[in-house]
Amino acid sequence: MATTITKHETLVGTSIRRKEDPRLITGTATYVDDIQMPGMHHACILRSPYAAAKIRGIDKQAALDLPGVVAVYTGEDTKDVGPVPCGASLPGLRVPHHYILAIDRVYFVGHPVAVVVATDRYIARDAVDLIEVDFDPQAAVADPEKALAPGAPAVHPEWPDNTAFTYLQDGGDIDAAFRDAEVVVKERIVSQRLIPSPMEGRGVVADWKSGDKALTIYTSTQIPHLARTLIAMMLGVPEHRMRIVAPEVGGGFGSKLNVYAEEALMGFVAMHTGKPVKWIESRRENFTTTIHGRGHVDYLEMAAKKDGTILGLKIKLIQDLGAYHQLLTPAIPTLSVLMMPGLYRFKNVHAEIVGVFTNCVPTDAYRGAGRPEATHTIERMVDILAAELKMDPAELRFKNFVGNDEFPFATATGLSYDSGNYAAPLRKALEMVDYDKLREEQKQAREEGRLMGIGMSAYGEICAFGPSPATPAGGWESATVKIEPSGTVTVLTGVSPHGQGEETTFAQIAADELGLNLDDIVVQHGDTAIVQYGIGTFGSRATAVGGTALYFALQDLKAKLKRFGGMLLNSDDVTLGNGVCVCNKSGKTVTLAEMAGASYRAMSLPANTEPGLMATHFWEPPNFTFPFGAHIAVTEVDRDTGAIEVKRYVAVDDCGNIINPLIVAGQIHGGVAQGLGQALCEIAVYDDDGQLLSGEFMDYAIPKATTMPWIETAHTVTPSPVNPLGVKGVGEAGTIGASPAIVNSVVDALSPLGVRHLDMPMTPERIWNVIQKGVQS
């Protein structure tokens, strides 16, 4: 239960109910589809029903003849718009030209072919059906391993091997590690394609003001400023005449950390029709055309000593890229290999990534973006090694954790882990489940013929993206703090929250620093016409990087406030705190409102001081942060149906200092739900022809209220030395910890049947088949 503090006391560290909620719980928030403009048109997009086809011709006349249709545009009309951008670069990367509408060929089901603009959304949808496209279907390939096989259909005919890139990462001496190994375990582990599925799909409203030559695009995005730079380039609109607004955004999970064809397309339509236009993605479109996540096939080999000391890890990672590179597509698997060593000390790694084109929608960043895959593989391999050595999986982890005295720890992949006490969360999680007793219960259950499992994961993640040289687009963040003449405060942040609650947590930080009440602070974001340039919300970076920028802007402002306080108190010896400035000699005080009033009225000014109270800070982080934690899942598998019950779920996370425990709990719960979804029920299924079979919520199973177990949360707190707030980030932790904990648990449950590994999702059907095989063997 939240407290409802409004009077001033220390707010950081307190569970305060959110400032953004009143508009959300009353239905008065404004999402993109809630925007109405006079004369606004509606757009609907004709999409390819084929995964691969040549376009022999398009006849749009019947659509144009439908009353209410304003225009129909095809790839021929939009071919001069710049390509959909890829911000990632790798040596030798093959980058197909990604037109916003197909020209003469389509590459995946859902590929946009034409756009209808009409006075009404129903008419626009009707008119799409009246466009005749003469498709010449071609052979398609939807599976990355099949795409690599000789003779596979070429996704892009100019690159018949379907290979977009290969990428190597080596650290230490992998050959020596395997030479010295007393035991080697191998496994093929799949991190299946997932569909991010925010409850709000994408949507765009574009508004062209011809007199000003100015374009405003309202779009459901996580990165309004980066989107502005890139869409301005695509459309040839000068950046200062382009405004992007991310209004209320109904979830993103990485899928809106992107720049999409439709954003530029709506800009094109508005500029060509002279009228505002709205496009709202249907759920079917969301599933077929918004980026997917994961899509790895990993071949792993782990070398170890008989005592359990891990020596090294080899990985061959086959990444299903889809048909194009979206903003970060090729970079995602490189994040996986960076985090491949997990929390462990071993220094020898060898990774080879093969990026493969398929006739599917592109993959890109989905909650965790490379780190869930990395954690899943390392945590599965540790359990496989433990089984091989007949060691307790907890003991094996304790044996290999980086030690507390080894920080900052230089990893085999070139990272510097900031701070940690890796054993602490696992120890705490084991205590919470009463591990020894639980193993006794398991023994008992097995004697009764029940399939009970105990599984754990000890995850590490890389967050707070990040030092700019290590990111594609700058990794700093910005904040502006304005103290208004009345003494109330406006914060402008460059991050772009869409559910994470920074309107509250940032207000907590500002209120504490300035000694104000929470209601005295308003946090604004998401509008490039209001907010200074920023990077956005993704990679658990908002508080660690954006919050730190805010912290430093507040320090600048406090220094200036103090000068005005000294002037008003006629003293050099003053202290600022609790919303007042005190003269240390006389004890006289002036309030923040009085100082603010004086700064704007400017009847007199302190020496070398300008009027007004506003500070902007751009903060460049010196390193990433590295949160960590341990999750334990206790499961029981129904022998007759293959159904898995998660009987207990314990999450102990260390995200550094915590600003608002209630919000942190919400992030963990939601993260675990997405990791559990991957473990138990979610998979994007394409058939051999590239048709998405799981194309609606009926067929793509995201967790429901009944799917979720009660999640028991706890924390250890190891502040990050990277930023003065000591925070690490928590947005993705739950997702990263959950899938290996649950899979390890179910593998443990089925281990009496000889099961050593299970791929996800562990649907009842899949598990039932495994049990049947085990029973027969």
Next chain:
Amino acid sequence: MKHQVSIKINGKHYSHEVEPRLLLIHYLREVVGLTGPHIGCETSICGACTVSVDGQAIKSCSMFAVQADGTEVVTIEGIAANGNLHPVQEAFWNEHGAQCGYCTPGMIMASKQLLERNPNPTEDEIRHGLEGNLCRCTGYQHIVNAVKAAAAKMGA
């Protein structure tokens, strides 16, 4: 061909000529201007569009406006009384039952119906009662807490 519909929405009478194929959710959002209910799937699975029609929580993306002719509709905008939040709204706020907020109006309407039918539900009953409403942000735990808290308050 258009049809006349008369619907009482949040206590006010509305009368419009509508196409027979116009979905109730589009009528509410675009004709009446009540954008609280959202569209999440258009296939009656996600529940973001949940409103009350004659006291029954329904998914308004799967009902035509003409089918609602003569009914009484309540949306998320209509459940606070005299400037006071409904106890379910208050509980969603206190318990952090909303993150991105997109599913929230439907989730609150479904929770309200659940408590009308079962004023003192168990955790299991809450989860089953909300099975028709999807949330991608919260993992449902704080929503379950919110419904429990609202039940306690409404029963008090």
